[in-house]
Amino acid sequence: MVWLEAAYTYTSAPMALVVHKYGGTSVADAERIRRVAHRIVGAYAEGNGVVAVVSAMGKQTDDLLALARDVSRHSHPRELDMLLTAGERVTMALVAMAIEDLGVPATSFTGSQAGIITTGKHGQAEIIEIRADRVREGLDQGKVVIVAGFQGVDPDSRDVTTLGRGGSDATAVALAAALEADRCEIFTDVDGVFTADPRVVPNAVKLDEVTFEEMLELASAGAGVLMPRSVEFGRRFKIPIHVRSSFHDGVGTWVKEDTMEQPVVRGVTYTDDEAKVTVYDVPDTPGVAAALFELLAAASVNVDMIVQNVSHEGITDISFTVPTVSIAVAREQAEIVAGKVDAGGVSIDDGIAKVSVVGIGMKTESGIAARMFRLLSEEGINIQMISTSPIRISCVIRGDRVLEAVRALHVGLGLEDEGS
Amino acid sequence: MVWLEAAYTYTSAPMALVVHKYGGTSVADAERIRRVAHRIVGAYAEGNGVVAVVSAMGKQTDDLLALARDVSRHSHPRELDMLLTAGERVTMALVAMAIEDLGVPATSFTGSQAGIITTGKHGQAEIIEIRADRVREGLDQGKVVIVAGFQGVDPDSRDVTTLGRGGSDATAVALAAALEADRCEIFTDVDGVFTADPRVVPNAVKLDEVTFEEMLELASAGAGVLMPRSVEFGRRFKIPIHVRSSFHDGVGTWVKEDTMEQPVVRGVTYTDDEAKVTVYDVPDTPGVAAALFELLAAASVNVDMIVQNVSHEGITDISFTVPTVSIAVAREQAEIVAGKVDAGGVSIDDGIAKVSVVGIGMKTESGIAARMFRLLSEEGINIQMISTSPIRISCVIRGDRVLEAVRALHVGLGLEDEGS
Numbered sequence: 001m002v003w004l005e006a007a008y009t010y011t012s013a014p015m016a017l018v019v020h021k022y023g024g025t026s027v028a029d030a031e032r033i034r035r036v037a038h039r040i041v042g043a044y045a046e047g048n049g050v051v052a053v054v055s056a057m058g059k060q061t062d063d064l065l066a067l068a069r070d071v072s073r074h075s076h077p078r079e080l081d082m083l084l085t086a087g088e089r090v091t092m093a094l095v096a097m098a099i100e101d102l103g104v105p106a107t108s109f110t111g112s113q114a115g116i117i118t119t120g121k122h123g124q125a126e127i128i129e130i131r132a133d134r135v136r137e138g139l140d141q142g143k144v145v146i147v148a149g150f151q152g153v154d155p156d157s158r159d160v161t162t163l164g165r166g167g168s169d170a171t172a173v174a175l176a177a178a179l180e181a182d183r184c185e186i187f188t189d190v191d192g193v194f195t196a197d198p199r200v201v202p203n204a205v206k207l208d209e210v211t212f213e214e215m216l217e218l219a220s221a222g223a224g225v226l227m228p229r230s231v232e233f234g235r236r237f238k239i240p241i242h243v244r245s246s247f248h249d250g251v252g253t254w255v256k257e258d259t260m261e262q263p264v265v266r267g268v269t270y271t272d273d274e275a276k277v278t279v280y281d282v283p284d285t286p287g288v289a290a291a292l293f294e295l296l297a298a299a300s301v302n303v304d305m306i307v308q309n310v311s312h313e314g315i316t317d318i319s320f321t322v323p324t325v326s327i328a329v330a331r332e333q334a335e336i337v338a339g340k341v342d343a344g345g346v347s348i349d350d351g352i353a354k355v356s357v358v359g360i361g362m363k364t365e366s367g368i369a370a371r372m373f374r375l376l377s378e379e380g381i382n383i384q385m386i387s388t389s390p391i392r393i394s395c396v397i398r399g400d401r402v403l404e405a406v407r408a409l410h411v412g413l414g415l416e417d418e419g420s
Numbered sequence: 421m422v423w424l425e426a427a428y429t430y431t432s433a434p435m436a437l438v439v440h441k442y443g444g445t446s447v448a449d450a451e452r453i454r455r456v457a458h459r460i461v462g463a464y465a466e467g468n469g470v471v472a473v474v475s476a477m478g479k480q481t482d483d484l485l486a487l488a489r490d491v492s493r494h495s496h497p498r499e500l501d502m503l504l505t506a507g508e509r510v511t512m513a514l515v516a517m518a519i520e521d522l523g524v525p526a527t528s529f530t531g532s533q534a535g536i537i538t539t540g541k542h543g544q545a546e547i548i549e550i551r552a553d554r555v556r557e558g559l560d561q562g563k564v565v566i567v568a569g570f571q572g573v574d575p576d577s578r579d580v581t582t583l584g585r586g587g588s589d590a591t592a593v594a595l596a597a598a599l600e601a602d603r604c605e606i607f608t609d610v611d612g613v614f615t616a617d618p619r620v621v622p623n624a625v626k627l628d629e630v631t632f633e634e635m636l637e638l639a640s641a642g643a644g645v646l647m648p649r650s651v652e653f654g655r656r657f658k659i660p661i662h663v664r665s666s667f668h669d670g671v672g673t674w675v676k677e678d679t680m681e682q683p684v685v686r687g688v689t690y691t692d693d694e695a696k697v698t699v700y701d702v703p704d705t706p707g708v709a710a711a712l713f714e715l716l717a718a719a720s721v722n723v724d725m726i727v728q729n730v731s732h733e734g735i736t737d738i739s740f741t742v743p744t745v746s747i748a749v750a751r752e753q754a755e756i757v758a759g760k761v762d763a764g765g766v767s768i769d770d771g772i773a774k775v776s777v778v779g780i781g782m783k784t785e786s787g788i789a790a791r792m793f794r795l796l797s798e799e800g801i802n803i804q805m806i807s808t809s810p811i812r813i814s815c816v817i818r819g820d821r822v823l824e825a826v827r828a829l830h831v832g833l834g835l836e837d838e839g840s
Contacts, residue, residue, distance in 0.1 A: 083517075
């Protein structure tokens with residue numbers, strides 16, 4: 001670790017401005033926090049301006065949630081956000097201390113202090129704007145700036161908010177955008193983005209590059225490594241994102257606007273936390289689908305695929321998928337509509353899964369859908385629903401066949417030959 | 421618990437405005453937090469406006485300090501304050517949740533949100549001003565307001581600060597003053613203020629009332645139940661303080677401006693965390709003492725008693741007491757002065773203790789000092805130093821005799837007959 005002996009002289013014109021993000025596993029204990037500090041100081045010693053966004057330590061957020069459950073079985077969104085934001089506060093202070101111990105000035109800011117302005121929706125707030133004056137000030141003073149991820153402030157109520165799942169990634173990429181950073185490095189407990197989940201497909205290959213569009217589709221289709229909204233920030237503000245391991249120095253996966261290669265298929269992903277809702281024997285009259293999906297939207301149910309069968313003698317079925325957590329609400333709303341339009345009824349199937357194939361090359365090369373359907377049929381896997389985007393094809397299949405489907409597609413589409 | 425079944429109707433003109441304060445032991449776990457919520461709601465149900473100041477749960481602050489030590493052996497005052505303030509943040513959110521579960525609206529504020537404006541001295545900040553707009557707003561909306569104790573914000577740096585030991589009491593009394601509250605109730609793990617430490621004197625009697633002046637002297641002389649500066653706030657702004665147990669409903673001790681009775685001696689206290697520093701064989705020339713105590717003040721050493729012996733042939737000794745934590749600094753500074761003025765040297769005695777007798781009636785009744793010295797001499801206890809205030813007499817004695825001294829004075833001054 002040669003930079004440990006180097007003198008950390010801050011140059012007033014840094015080589016680059018980089019935003020790092022360290023997740024809970026990377027800062028789970030004192031030893032790991034010191035390791036993170038070394039990595040940050042390494043980037044600083046190379047002459048970069050560094051902002052580091054940190055999550056709560058290890059299972060801290062879960063511990064705080066458990067404490068809240070011990071105290072109350074009810075929902076207290078404002079107070080829960082107040083509680084949970086203590087987690088990142090602890091990490092950011094400790095990381096700043098560890099950096100200062102290496103002889104580099106550091107200062108930590110909460111989401112509110114860093115100017116992360118959000119909507120007021122507690123637990124699921126969205127970043128509206130970043131007023132990064134204090135962060136810029138810190139950088140101008142030659143300091144490493146540590147920012148609490150996952151949290152912000154609603155300017156109307158002046159209450160603290162949290163961003164929901166993957167919120168720290170969103171903080172990091174949004175901050176990088178606001179600061180016009182050169183890149184955003186997401187340090188995590190995996191080596192990068194793979195052609196498939198390596199736990200399912202041992203031959204899965206780490207990708208050197210993916211485009212924002214692809215990453216957005218991969219993330220939406222189940223690749224857990226980055227949440228869609230942080231990718232969307234990166235795409236919108238053209239901030240290259242480097243997803244890499246916090247445990248070694250190896251290069252991970254760059255998520256960027258254009259990639260050297262544009263393979264037809266970049267990866268295979270799956271989700272198994274959705275359920276299929278069917279409203280059956282629906283009179284095929286205009287406005288039924290509109291009524292149904294308006295109600296679901298009003299109830300904040302996140303509908304993914306929608307399929308309406310061809311009408312037979314004026315009667316049709318409408319099927320759609322929703323996250324399993326929304327089954328109860330979706331059933332309730334669907335039954336309201338079914339009652340109003342005199343449909344046959346509502347059925348729920350929570351034994352489904354969705355397998356997706358994503359690749360930027362699909363835009364120009366056709367035939368992937370056909371190959372995907374063929375590969376699944378050769379495995380004897382029945383396709384229940386299909387949806388497509390210009391760079392993705394997803395099929396809903398039986399949940400107990402999904403791992404076989406992922407493996408068959410990974411081999412059949414030649415993904416093992418990808419990457420380095 | 422009859423109020424649990426009552427309907428909590430908020431009257432727009434509350435009977436009174438009360439500030440509660442709950443220490444770490446009172447909120448150490450989920451069960452105790454619910455109990456605290458019940459107590460707060462009880463006061464609210466009686467028609468009072470209630471602001472509750474809370475400390476970090478149990479040993480939380482110690483745990484965070486341990487974590488900081490695991491990460492870094494160095495001093496990081498700003499970041500340490502950032503870290504420690506996570507503790508009260510957790511408590512305040514949980515207490516607010518528990519109150520809402522009882523059907524009463526509640527909202528929690530950090531020190532910064534509650535407008536606790538302090539100096540910038542991290543770890544030992546002092547409250548300068550309270551801008552309690554948000555607290556008042558919450559009360560006007562019929563809510564119970566929970567405020568994080570021990571913390572504030574320095575308006576210049578906009579950094580979070582902590583108030584140091586006993587800081588939550590200071591927050592509570594200062595808030596009560598700013599809000600012109602009718603009273604401040606300090607809920608703690610003891611039943612009130614006693615004529616002596618009940619662990620030392622089993623016959624010690626709980627006092628129903630003490631004056632602010634007495635409490636200030638008692639607190640400064642070792643009674644740990646309230647810190648001097650919170651008493652000083654109460655005195656200055658005439659806020660009656662009720663020190664009482666959080667574990668039962670019994671009346672504790674009222675600290676107020678005037679008390680019904682004005683006994684000559686209210687209580688006996690002691691400290692054993694001071695050391696005596698002596699600069700010996702000092703040429704008795706003007707300016708030596710000034711030089712010494714200027715240096716000590718500049719080094720933030722808190723000097724308590726000072727005694728200068730009668731000069732013999734132009735040579736004298738100067739002795740003073742300092743907290744044991746300051747011994748090293750005090751020795752250093754004293755040796756500098758000793759060297760400059762050509763004194764004999766510096767000696768330290770950390771085997772001392774201070775026993776004090778406090779009572780408002782001493783203002784008018786003389787002879788207590790003589791009785792105190794007589795009682796100590798009857799025990800064969802030698803007095804090394806003496807200091808007095810209008811309502812207090814303190815004697816420095818050998819540390820290994822201090823418990824005997826406390827017991828002898830408690831009996832000899834008739835304190836067992838005090839109280840109810």
